[in-house]
Amino acid sequence: MRKVSVFGATGSIGESTFDLLMGQGGAEAYDVVALSGGRNVARLAEQARALKADIAVTAFEDCLPALREALAGSGVEAAAGAQALIEAAHRPADWIMSGIVGAAGLAPGFAALSQGTTLALANKESLVTAGPLLMAEARAHGATILPVDSEHSAIFQGLVGEEIGAVERVIITASGGAFRDWPLERLAQATVAEASSHPNWNMGQRITIDSASMFNKALEVIEAKEFFGFTPRQIEVLVHPQSIVHSIVGFRDGALMAHLGVPDMRHAIGYALNWPERQKLPVARLDLAAIGSLEFRAPDTERFPALRLAREVMETGGLSGTVFNAAKEIALDLFIAGRIGFLQMAALVEAVLEDMSKGQGLGIAAVDLDMVLDCDAEARARALVISEQGRI
Numbered sequence: 078m079r080k081v082s083v084f085g086a087t088g089s090i091g092e093s094t095f096d097l098l099m100g101q102g103g104a105e106a107y108d109v110v111a112l113s114g115g116r117n118v119a120r121l122a123e124q125a126r127a128l129k130a131d132i133a134v135t136a137f138e139d140c141l142p143a144l145r146e147a148l149a150g151s152g153v154e155a156a157a158g159a160q161a162l163i164e165a166a167h168r169p170a171d172w173i174m175s176g177i178v179g180a181a182g183l184a185p186g187f188a189a190l191s192q193g194t195t196l197a198l199a200n201k202e203s204l205v206t207a208g209p210l211l212m213a214e215a216r217a218h219g220a221t222i223l224p225v226d227s228e229h230s231a232i233f234q235g236l237v238g239e240e241i242g243a244v245e246r247v248i249i250t251a252s253g254g255a256f257r258d259w260p261l262e263r264l265a266q267a268t269v270a271e272a273s274s275h276p277n278w279n280m281g282q283r284i285t286i287d288s289a290s291m292f293n294k295a296l297e298v299i300e301a302k303e304f305f306g307f308t309p310r311q312i313e314v315l316v317h318p319q320s321i322v323h324s325i326v327g328f329r330d331g332a333l334m335a336h337l338g339v340p341d342m343r344h345a346i347g348y349a350l351n352w353p354e355r356q357k358l359p360v361a362r363l364d365l366a367a368i369g370s371l372e373f374r375a376p377d378t379e380r381f382p383a384l385r386l387a388r389e390v391m392e393t394g395g396l397s398g399t400v401f402n403a404a405k406e407i408a409l410d411l412f413i414a415g416r417i418g419f420l421q422m423a424a425l426v427e428a429v430l431e432d433m434s435k436g437q438g439l440g441i442a443a444v445d446l447d448m449v450l451d452c453d454a455e456a457r458a459r460a461l462v463i464s465e466q467g468r469i
């Protein structure tokens with residue numbers, strides 16, 4: 078039986094993965110090694126019982142007593158904390174879902190790659206913060222990374238049987254998020270509740286707000302550079318309000334190959350779970366005649382400066398992705414906590430990038446994970462100082 082683990086099992090990506098595993102035979106078909114979650118230990122225990130996992134890990138040590146209680150009598154081992162997540166990711170598995178949100182997913186992802194597994198990567202922050210190291214770790218251990226982010230899965234599928242040198246461009250589609258048509262003045266007043274509702278996708282709160290600010294697309298542009306090795310000039314962004322075309326690959330003969338499907342992450346996750354085969358998936362089928370028309374338009378980098386910042390980060394390279402992601406995570410925390418406004422998120426990220434570029438600059442490549450984690454911590458601390466000083 079195929080051994081699988083799911084990190085971030087209680088989240089939006091995790092629940093879709095759980096649904097697919099259950100639909101494809103559950104504990105009868107898969108030998109489930111580890112499931113991880115955060116504070117939702119009741120759900121984590123339910124999933125672990127249903128899939129007969131060997132171990133369930135909560136990221137937070139104060140949640141361990143509740144997890145132990147919820148697993149009592151099940152035979153599933155319980156563990157907690159950042160180190161326990163890494164140890165669980167070292168447990169041999171053939172397929173591991175990286176569905177933790179934020180840079181917290183980086184160390185477990187690295188640990189998983191070091192055992193030469195197949196890593197289904199939803200955690201785009203890993204590639205933004207430490208892309209070259211992560212890809213090198215995969216190569217060094219003969220591991221495979223399969224993209225799960227819908228746009229990157231679409232591009233990956235568009236490249237099957239193609240020569241990477243024949244690719245001229247990739248067009249990453251963007252819904253435009255909750256505020257696609259809002260004028261700049263209104264964006265300044267946008268609330269957390271308004272930003273937490275996506276027009277097409279049902280996702281965790283953090284990525285949903287990132288979609289509204291287009292920081293999600295900014296992360297995805299960098300993710301495409303790091304994963305596929307495209308140059309920044311090859312990567313375009315196109316606003317497509319319906320989220321039906323998940324991305325497009327353009328070849329040197331001018332042909333464009335688009336991937337279409339309903340906005341349901343079970344599509345991309347199911348592709349990664351069954352790769353290199355395709356299995357029947359429980360997703361709605363597209364009725365293009367009912368949809369009638371699809372719209373496309375250029376993105377607006379004035380209202381959404383995150384896209385401009387992503388271009389700067391790609392040009393600088395090195396540790397700028399680490400700083401970008403860390404500052405963005407703090408900016409998002411501050412916005413959710415009501416301490417900064419919606420537009421101040423991009424202003425804060427830009428200020429941290431500027432601040433940390435002084436001296437030797439951010440173009441230096443990280444040599445190891447510790448260097449990335451140190452830079453991440455420094456960027457978070459600087460972001461807090463800059464916001465407390467009212468410099469945005």
Ligand SMILES: NC(=O)C1=CN([C@@H]2O[C@H](COP(=O)(O)OP(=O)(O)OC[C@H]3O[C@@H](n4cnc5c(N)ncnc54)[C@H](OP(=O)(O)O)[C@@H]3O)[C@@H](O)[C@H]2O)C=CC1
Pocket residue numbers: 084085086087088089090091113114115116117118136175176177178179181182199200201202225226227278279280281282283284342
């Ligand atoms: N949702 C989607 O459709 C898509 C998501 N992605 C990416 O996938 C990842 C997951 O997103 P999503 O599922 O929406 O996020 P959710 O917030 O829904 O879920 C996050 C998961 O991570 C756990 N978690 C939270 N904080 C920590 C932490 N500090 N350490 C370890 N685990 C933690 C949560 O636990 P708990 O809930 O129990 O507290 C939960 O299991 C992100 O990187 C996102 O960008 C990419 C494309 C689409």
Ligand SMILES: CC(=O)[C@@H](O)[C@H](O)COP(=O)(O)O
Pocket residue numbers: 226227228250251252253254278284287288289293294342
């Ligand atoms: C489902 C997925 O991959 C998300 O990243 C989605 O693309 C977010 O939508 P936006 O295009 O609005 O950022």
Ligand SMILES: [Mn+2]
Pocket residue numbers: 226227228297
């Ligand atoms: Mn995406």
